[in-house]
Amino acid sequence: MGETHSLEDRFQAFVEAENKVEPKHWMPDGYRKTLVRQISQHAHSEIVGMLPEANWITRAPSLRAKLILLAKVQDEAGHGLYLYSAAETLGTSRDQMIDDLHSGKAKYSSIFNYPTLTWADMGAIGWLVDGAAIANQVMLCRTSYGPYSRAMVRICKEESFHQRQGFEIMMHLAKGTPEQKAMAQDALNRWWWPSIMMFGPSDDQSPNSAQSMKWRIKRKSNDELRQEFIDKTVPQAEFIGLTIPDPDLRWNEETGHYDFGTINWTEFFDVIAGNGPCNAERLAARQKAHDEGAWVREAAAAYAAKQASRSARRPAQTHAA
Numbered sequence: 001m002g003e004t005h006s007l008e009d010r011f012q013a014f015v016e017a018e019n020k021v022e023p024k025h026w027m028p029d030g031y032r033k034t035l036v037r038q039i040s041q042h043a044h045s046e047i048v049g050m051l052p053e054a055n056w057i058t059r060a061p062s063l064r065a066k067l068i069l070l071a072k073v074q075d076e077a078g079h080g081l082y083l084y085s086a087a088e089t090l091g092t093s094r095d096q097m098i099d100d101l102h103s104g105k106a107k108y109s110s111i112f113n114y115p116t117l118t119w120a121d122m123g124a125i126g127w128l129v130d131g132a133a134i135a136n137q138v139m140l141c142r143t144s145y146g147p148y149s150r151a152m153v154r155i156c157k158e159e160s161f162h163q164r165q166g167f168e169i170m171m172h173l174a175k176g177t178p179e180q181k182a183m184a185q186d187a188l189n190r191w192w193w194p195s196i197m198m199f200g201p202s203d204d205q206s207p208n209s210a211q212s213m214k215w216r217i218k219r220k221s222n223d224e225l226r227q228e229f230i231d232k233t234v235p236q237a238e239f240i241g242l243t244i245p246d247p248d249l250r251w252n253e254e255t256g257h258y259d260f261g262t263i264n265w266t267e268f269f270d271v272i273a274g275n276g277p278c279n280a281e282r283l284a285a286r287q288k289a290h291d292e293g294a295w296v297r298e299a300a301a302a303y304a305a306k307q308a309s310r311s312a313r314r315p316a317q318t319h320a321a
């Protein structure tokens, strides 16, 4: 008991001194569990997040737009893979994480349970969803767990490109015909509130935040990051002549931040409980892809087994020769 306490105290001092925790270091069980929960949720979000955008690859309005969207969706697959690998260093398996996604035990970001109805939604996702992801993930580059923080550095570089591609789509539409501008405004109207919900419940309703901040897993609170994102994004909307769909949004001279209206937390909790507009569709698509990919996993395992048995035989053959 006393020994556990001193290990925990030493661990706490270690993270407070801004050291990185590595896979083979001792860590409290709760730290390990929190990271597996958060990193796997993050990985699932990247993978499920490919679905709403992939919906538009075949309908992108030009070859250039198609290439860029294809590259972005591929980046997201890569982010999912780094993140699954980072979570595996904590002793969980990819199969377990995927089972937890399919059974509904593990969450993925609420944002991907909304439909992508028009091309402007590709702009809104890049600009707002990747913009929100960057705010959250720049902070995670300084997270205390080494493999997670290093994955975040690369992911953030790619997310910056995603945010720009989204903003470019919105800027072009906003400067286009009245119909195009209306399409951009409609996408902003539908994606704004879900995007600011992405940061998670407000700090007084966030059960995991206090401990995660203490362990230096999270470096800023959900509300701090949400405010940073709003402060950064409102001038961008003004610059392209679009209106944020919040009548209560106004600059507050005293605080130096934008005040904003009340978030519909009932909607948020409904979506994360599995009842959003596309939850069932997203999970069914992932399950189908997993089932249809079984032969690839089997072939890869058979190939790996063949290679392993060859290399096990090789030293003996070399010796005999």
Ligand code: BYC
Pocket (backbone or CB within 6 Å): 037, 038, 041, 042, 043, 045, 046, 047, 049, 050, 076, 107, 108, 109, 110, 111, 129, 130, 133, 136, 197, 198, 199, 200, 201, 205, 206, 207, 208, 209, 212, 218, 222, 272
């Ligand atoms: N959606 O105590 P809290 C991307 C859950 S993908 C669903 O504040 P925590 C991209 C939370 O899990 C970006 N669930 O939790 C990909 C917890 O439930 P459990 C995804 C949410 O973990 C493709 C409960 O609510 N980014 O960039 O301290 C295309 C209470 O919350 C959400 C990440 O995953 C949500 N939005 O803080 C384009 C970043 N929010 O698990 C873009 C990594 C909260 O106890 N994750 N919940 O059952 C994090 O930074 C943190 O996990 C969160 C939540 C800030 C999201």
